[in-house]
Structures are given as C-alpha cells and as structure tokens.
Amino acid sequence: MSEKKHMLCPKDNHYMKLAHRAKKVRFRDTLIEYNAERYRCPDCGTETATIPQAAQIQKSISDSYREKTGLLTGKDIVRKRKELKLSQQDLAHRIPVGIASIKRWEGTAIQTKSMDQLLRNALQGKVCGDPYTGNREFSTGRIKVLLSHFEFQLNRKILKKGDRLLYAAKYAWYADMLAFRERGEGITGATYAALPNGPQINNYKDLIDDIINADISAITPLTNEEKRFVERVARTFPRDNDVYKAVHNEPVWKEKMTGALIPYTDAERLTKI
Ligand SMILES: [Zn+2]
Structure with a gap:
C-alpha cells in the first residue's frame, strides 16, 4: 500500500x-x-x-x-466464493444476477437484504433458488392470514367471493414484495404473474376457493415484522383505487408480457413503496 x-x-x-x-x-x-x-x-x-x-x-x-448490519462483507463473498471454486460468473449464474453486481459487491457496493439472502443461498451451495416464490413455501392459508390482516388495517373486506382477488392480490403482491426486499423472504410463498389488470396470484382461479376456505388455525400467524409490512402497504394505499393505480405505474409490471411471472428480485425496482 x-x-x-x-x-x-x-x-x-x-x-x-x-x-x-x-x-x-x-x-x-x-x-x-x-x-x-x-x-x-x-x-x-x-x-x-x-x-x-x-x-x-x-x-x-x-x-x-x-x-x-448483518450483511456479507466483500471479503466474505470473495472467501466463500473461492472456497466453492466458483468464478464471479459462476456465482452470478447461481443467483441469478449480472457479473457486474458480483464485482460491485466484492468491492464497495452494499447489497440489499434480499440480495444478501440470495447470495447466502448461492454461497451455501444451494442451486439457484426459485426467484418466483420469495424464498418460502407456498401456503394458501398464509395468503388468507395476510389478507385478514389487511382487512383489519383497512377496515373493510378485500377477500371477496367472485371479485377474482382484483384488489386483494395487489395488496398481497406489495406486501410480499416489500417483505422480500426488506428481509429477503416473502410472506406467502405465492407466485405472481403480470396480468392485464395488474400483478395477480398465478393460477388464482384454481386457488381462490382454497384461499377463502383455508383453515388458518394451523397456520403460522404473521410476525410483528410482517404485520408492519402490511401496515405500511395499507397506509400507503388506503383505497382500492390507490393500490390499483400504483401497480399500473410499476415498471416491473408494465415491462412484462401478459402472463409472465414477476420474480421477487424485481422488488428492488418498485417505485411506489
Ligand atoms: Zn503540515
């Protein structure tokens, strides 16, 4: 030096x-x-x-x-990557991100919590996680628990029979994405698709009855942290129309072809929350 x-x-x-x-x-x-x-x-x-x-x-x-702050340091990333005998490109493929991101994180750029989680998974030798489930197991019961807390916060019903989750799915999407962005794990494990009316739970038609009828007595309740995510989304979008307008202005929805899945890694690029 x-x-x-x-x-x-x-x-x-x-x-x-x-x-x-x-x-x-x-x-x-x-x-x-x-x-x-x-x-x-x-x-x-x-x-x-x-x-x-x-x-x-x-x-x-x-x-x-x-x-x-509990994130992998640049040194940690280099050391673990070399232990696994991975090139920067190999690691980039596992996440998946561009090689430039790996170079930046091994230098001075600070990864978000969600990217840190993906990095940890990749460096633990886990083969590329599914970017569409937010690092957790899918549960219709959890969707119901999540939407119930939204109803409590918004003081109105959003899980209704026959409305095809028109607003409920948008609230759920924001909560799942926000949770993923902030802590590297979603809330419900749901996969979301870009439909003409906004982000929607993938295959919602087949799931809607399961969600409404789910027995939530055996479902893990929301943690306090998860409740805070819900509260933040509810505060930001108090009316159905607010959440509807917001999703239609999200680049990560606008850029997708109809029916394309929206990966949780897109949470980094949300603009309305
Ligand atoms: Zn001097």
Whole structure:
C-alpha cells in the first residue's frame, strides 16, 4: 500500500508520515469503526490519502458497515466464493444476477437484504433458488392470514367471493414484495404473474376457493415484522383505487408480457413503496 515514499503536506510542505488508525464515522445512520491508512503531517496534523488508500478506506467502511448490519462483507463473498471454486460468473449464474453486481459487491457496493439472502443461498451451495416464490413455501392459508390482516388495517373486506382477488392480490403482491426486499423472504410463498389488470396470484382461479376456505388455525400467524409490512402497504394505499393505480405505474409490471411471472428480485425496482 505504501506506494509513495514521500508525501508533502499541502499546507506547509513538510514530510508527512504514514499513519494507521481506527476511525469512527456515521454511515447510513450507523456508527461504524474502520481502519484507515493515510499520510499525516507531524507538524500541523493535516491528513491526506492517496488514491489507493482512499479506495481501501472505502472498502473498509463498506465492509464494517455490512458486518455491523448483518450483511456479507466483500471479503466474505470473495472467501466463500473461492472456497466453492466458483468464478464471479459462476456465482452470478447461481443467483441469478449480472457479473457486474458480483464485482460491485466484492468491492464497495452494499447489497440489499434480499440480495444478501440470495447470495447466502448461492454461497451455501444451494442451486439457484426459485426467484418466483420469495424464498418460502407456498401456503394458501398464509395468503388468507395476510389478507385478514389487511382487512383489519383497512377496515373493510378485500377477500371477496367472485371479485377474482382484483384488489386483494395487489395488496398481497406489495406486501410480499416489500417483505422480500426488506428481509429477503416473502410472506406467502405465492407466485405472481403480470396480468392485464395488474400483478395477480398465478393460477388464482384454481386457488381462490382454497384461499377463502383455508383453515388458518394451523397456520403460522404473521410476525410483528410482517404485520408492519402490511401496515405500511395499507397506509400507503388506503383505497382500492390507490393500490390499483400504483401497480399500473410499476415498471416491473408494465415491462412484462401478459402472463409472465414477476420474480421477487424485481422488488428492488418498485417505485411506489
Ligand atoms: Zn503540515
């Protein structure tokens, strides 16, 4: 790292010395400590970093932040990938994302919680997870539990016989996608398709009676975190018309061919929540 033998202080032209110290910084609302190598003037205290030092500092900040917030660090990703004898391209295929994302995450870019979960799966040697179920098992009972909490929050019925989940599916979609984006796991395991009226539970016609009639006594209730996702969606879209309009403005729905499945990884690109 010490590629320069001499560095002159920009203020007084004295020789600066290499200094290694732990520093504290507030980054994305989190106080982190990172190691920094830079040059320091012994006379006036001015500090400066060369370009490679500055890059190293950025890496150190990014990794400290990721370590503190429970994400894989750039170093973790490189180490685990090499243990599995995977190239960056191999890892990219497993997730699946572009190789540029792997390069960025192994450097200083900070992956979202959902991408972190996908990275962990891929690095545990799991073959490419199904991007259409949000990392969980499908359960009609869970859909019913989810929609019941929406009804409680919205103070009206949205799970109705005969309306083809017209609004209910849109509320469920936002909640599942939001949960996936924030914590790497959906709520219901449902697969969603892009239909002309918006995102819809795939094969909903075959599922609708099962959802309405599901016995929820044996279904895992929503966690507090999941309830908060529902509450956030309900607050953002208080009326049927709000959620209807919002989904029709989501690029991830607009860009799909009719009937195409919407992967949970699209949650990264939602614009209305
Ligand atoms: Zn100086």
